[in-house]
Amino acid sequence: MTQFRKYGVQDLLEGYQRKEFKPSEVVAACLGAIEAGNPGSNSLLEIRPEAALARAKELEGRASDMAKLPLYGVPVALKDNILVKGWKTTAGSKILEHYVSPYTGTCAERLEAAGAIVLAKANCDEFAMGSSNENSAFGAVKNPWDLERVSGGSSGGSAASVAAGFVPGSLGTDTGGSIRQPASLCGVVGIKPTYGRVSRFGVIAFASSLDQVGPFGRSVWDAARMLEVISGYDAKDATSSRGVVPRFTEALSNSSVESLRNVTIGVAPEWMEGLDSEVKASYEASLSQLKALGAKVQEVKLPHAKYALSVYYLIAASEASSNLARYDGVHYGRRTPEAKGLEELYSKSRGEGFGREVKLRIMLGTYALSAGYYDAYYVKANQVRRLIQKDFEEAFAKCQCIAVPTAPSTAFRLGEKIEDPLTMYLSDIFTLPINLAGLPALSVPSGLDSKKLPVGLQLIGKHFDEAQILHIAAAYEKSRGPLPFAPWKGGTV
Ligand code: GLN
Numbered sequence: 250m251t252q253f254r255k256y257g258v259q260d261l262l263e264g265y266q267r268k269e270f271k272p273s274e275v276v277a278a279c280l281g282a283i284e285a286g287n288p289g290s291n292s293l294l295e296i297r298p299e300a301a302l303a304r305a306k307e308l309e310g311r312a313s314d315m316a317k318l319p320l321y322g323v324p325v326a327l328k329d330n331i332l333v334k335g336w337k338t339t340a341g342s343k344i345l346e347h348y349v350s351p352y353t354g355t356c357a358e359r360l361e362a363a364g365a366i367v368l369a370k371a372n373c374d375e376f377a378m379g380s381s382n383e384n385s386a387f388g389a390v391k392n393p394w395d396l397e398r399v400s401g402g403s404s405g406g407s408a409a410s411v412a413a414g415f416v417p418g419s420l421g422t423d424t425g426g427s428i429r430q431p432a433s434l435c436g437v438v439g440i441k442p443t444y445g446r447v448s449r450f451g452v453i454a455f456a457s458s459l460d461q462v463g464p465f466g467r468s469v470w471d472a473a474r475m476l477e478v479i480s481g482y483d484a485k486d487a488t489s490s491r492g493v494v495p496r497f498t499e500a501l502s503n504s505s506v507e508s509l510r511n512v513t514i515g516v517a518p519e520w521m522e523g524l525d526s527e528v529k530a531s532y533e534a535s536l537s538q539l540k541a542l543g544a545k546v547q548e549v550k551l552p553h554a555k556y557a558l559s560v561y562y563l564i565a566a567s568e569a570s571s572n573l574a575r576y577d578g579v580h581y582g583r584r585t586p587e588a589k590g591l592e593e594l595y596s597k598s599r600g601e602g603f604g605r606e607v608k609l610r611i612m613l614g615t616y617a618l619s620a621g622y623y624d625a626y627y628v629k630a631n632q633v634r635r636l637i638q639k640d641f642e643e644a645f646a647k648c649q650c651i652a653v654p655t656a657p658s659t660a661f662r663l664g665e666k667i668e669d670p671l672t673m674y675l676s677d678i679f680t681l682p683i684n685l686a687g688l689p690a691l692s693v694p695s696g697l698d699s700k701k702l703p704v705g706l707q708l709i710g711k712h713f714d715e716a717q718i719l720h721i722a723a724a725y726e727k728s729r730g731p732l733p734f735a736p737w738k739g740g741t742v
Pocket residue numbers: 377378379380402403422423424425426427428455565677
């Protein structure tokens with residue numbers, strides 16, 4: 250049974266086609282891996298073995314439909330801020346501990362319609378706020394490369410469960426780096442699509458102008474397959490794009506994918522401050538590798554990227570303070586058992602239900618939006634956001650992709666940064682500007698550091714040009730060669 254642990258989406262699809270194994274065997278193997286490893290890694294919250302096995306059996310009865318189902322029999326985990334009817338959706342918060350989803354989010358619905366099997370919900374930072382997955386009310390997610398280290402956040406459970414071999418693919422959300430940063434720290438591929446590419450219907454909102462859903466996989470192809478399934482217009486999300494969704498995997502199967510001769514990659518030296526020396530070395534080696542594949546490297550200027558951290562924490566906190574107003578113990582969420590009057594009901598329910606980081610953001614956002622400060626903070630932040638977008642527009646006149654490290658360091662120790670929010674926020678310096686500009690970006694593993702921890706390379710694309718960064722990443726991945734699998738810490742399957 251051990252073999253399935255290393256199987257990616259593509260391996261499974263090919264194996265099913267060759268009739269080498271059946272969905273119920275794969276589900277059973279995933280469940281075995283979860284049983285052995287999840288108590289140590291804490292990646293997954295609700296797990297539904299019986300439902301997954303029943304669904305696998307149902308798919309086995311429809312084996313003749315296999316060619317029409319692009320994710321036939323692929324077990325997946327969904328970040329616990331994505332709704333699936335009848336499942337709990339906690340968003341990593343005590344305030345939603347007992348919330349049962351009344352409907353299914355569009356991205357989850359599309360995965361299921363494509364033949365995927367939802368096996369579990371993945372642990373995450375509370376309301377997707379965090380960079381280490383230490384802000385979950387249900388405990389931190391441990392990194393399968395070293396259980397004493399963080400998995401990255403906020404989609405740490407989604408990234409770690411793919412890295413640990415619990416599932417071959419998963420979904421997360423990315424508001425300022427929460428797909429790419431944990432993908433980098435856990436050594437898997439993660440894509441944040443262009444804002445509007447994937448519907449946000451049925452996804453618990455953090456900062457609505459920045460949030461995007463995206464996939465994790467063990468290879469670029471695997472992530473591309475999931476992305477093409479979940480992308481596309483949805484009448485239930487007014488911000489979803491009507492643009493045509495390319496068949497990303499078809500383009501990757503083309504043999505011309507290996508050459509980067511017509512590609513110019515932008516680099517922005519001024520953005521490279523505060524970088525760990527081993528991450529820097531890995532980044533430079535990746536650039537040489539891209540050049541060896543035929544890519545040209547061109548310097549670009551992103552003069553306002555340095556303001557992204559301040560801009561992001563004003564805009565994201567402002568939007569969050571408004572989006573989280575609904576959790577008051579009446580409309581949504583846990584209600585305090587005893588309160589005298591409405592005001593106390595609100596304040597006690599929220600005070601007891603929300604964790605420290607969420608409270609901090611609500612206070613910050615409420616302050617930035619309050620009369621007297623609105624122009625100085627919120628309006629100003631939006632003006633600078635526009636300048637950051639403009640920097641990228643100008644840079645993309647010279648190149649098709651910009652390459653930067655995904656995170657300034659590899660996985661840090663649990664507890665190392667939790668007492669110092671500013672240091673923690675710096676984990677996202679390379680990812681935040683991309684959400685502010687609404688661009689697509691992915692993280693692809695670029696090797697291991699001297700502590701045997703994964704490093705990630707981030708490729709940023711033009712709006713709706715996920716195809717280009719997938720192409721570059723696939724060529725890079727092929728020339729990089731296979732990486733070792735995360736050391737198994739959960740016993741044997
Ligand atoms: N780490 C950032 C934050 O804490 C980004 C989170 C995210 O992308 N959801 O807000």
